[in-house]
Amino acid sequence: MRTVITGEAVQLELPAASVVVRGTSLLIDLALYVLIYIGIQLLFGYYSGQILQTMDPAMYAAFSLSTLVLCFVILPIVIETLSRGRSLGRLIMGVRIVRDDGGTVRMRHALIRGLVGFPEIFITLGVLPLFCGMLNARGKRLGDMAAGTYGILVRQPKVRPMMLPVPQHLTSWTQIADLGRIPDRLALRLSRLLRRMETTGRGDNIAVLHRTAEQLAEELRPHISPPPPPATSLEFLTAVMAERRNREYRRMRRQQDRTAELGRRLHTLPYS
Template sequence: MLTGTAPTPGGSATAGTAGLPPDLIVTGEAVALEIRPASFLLRMLGGLLDAAVYVAVLIALVLALASSAGTNQARLQTLTIVSLVAVVIIVPTAVETLTRGRSLGKLATGVRIVRDDGGPIRFRHAFIRALTGFGELWLTVGSVAVVCALVNSRGKRVGDLLAGTYAARVRDDGRRPAPLVMPPELAAWAATADIRALPDGLALAARRFLDRTGSMEPGARRALGSQLAARIEPLVAPPPPWGTHPERFVAAVLVARRDREYAVGSAAQQRIDAETAELRRLPHEIPD
């Protein structure tokens, strides 16, 4: 394949000269994601909202336990400690695990906790963050977390450093990428090519790269396009015609996969609709 900067289907026809924003996160596929580290103010606001909710829940639990425990102080102390552990560690861990890094405060501020590579967090990440947060957030009234976030370029607190996570801005700004179209010179090749399933991370990286070609420097655009094309080419047979531009090859693969998946899904839905209609019709065909 040749390398160069050519108009990408569905993308801008000219490359930008401003380059990538300095705080844009780059994945392992060397493709810039639209998620960026959340500002310190957003993180603090979201943390305060979460803390207010957890404190309110803890107070309600302690009052309920005090009324049920009566004069048994030992039982009350035990239940209070259990409630504290549940509200400070167990509940935040469960919430961030089930919501993939979101909580009430983060939802209100448009923030999500993600891994350093931009992927969703799992139980391990959420548990480390919650366990560390007991010391840096609750015992020190957030002072340790504030200092750490201020000196870190991504606004990480200690829990994020240990878990390998950071807070990212994910609020939707209403923009949608333009749909990809098949490069005309590759339509005949794509119609008969055997295209294996692309790994989710590779397919997502390729789509995001094509969405951002217009904002990349020409050199970075050529390098990233060639790298993605080199990773996709072993999954395609036969290879594209000699001299195909990497960006147009990547676009052709994604369009072909999209169209084939849509055709398979449409055929399956038509079969389901036909079977449903037949099941609804049959009882009325049976004579009384």
């Protein structure tokens, strides 16, 4: 997960596509462009076979070069511009090209990527973008570096929400506990641990997970006030995360009710 700061100073977490995913989408796109190139050659030869036989070699070379540029430079630029960073390969692999600030790419970005990408990909046979992607934190190639873009994953696996209840003997404490000072990174680690305990917390892994729960509980206690009553580390973590979930749910429901009430009042006003 890569952090992006937009022009409005908003921090976004956009998952950068890996080199393998981007390479696969590139191969799919290249296969499509090759088929289009072969189709144009066959179509032109079918309708003007006699012309090709009498055509000057220099003119035929110019025609072949123009078709090559059309299929492997102009067509990718047009598709990327009109689809706003998508293509057939990226659509299949769930990838989109965006600016470094997370915004939508424009024609100039696609133009730079296309002009740099043709010699970068075809002259080096894909070796240069492979090494650039492996050395860059966001998997960028030279075209991305020149245009200020990178690829993100737009399809994420669905995460089943955890429905762990608050332990009964900690219910009264969670009603008065201050849980708003927990750092987001620590809360993410707690969520991952509880999800692991819920799914695979059995067998030989249970001892390791309990030790991890004790370590996270020690990190969490300075951010909680007042201190919890006597309980195991796992019960303490479960109570905190379950209460955070419940409070967030109640907050969203109140916001939804206010929005619905505002919409109802607006629709009852007479239109002028």
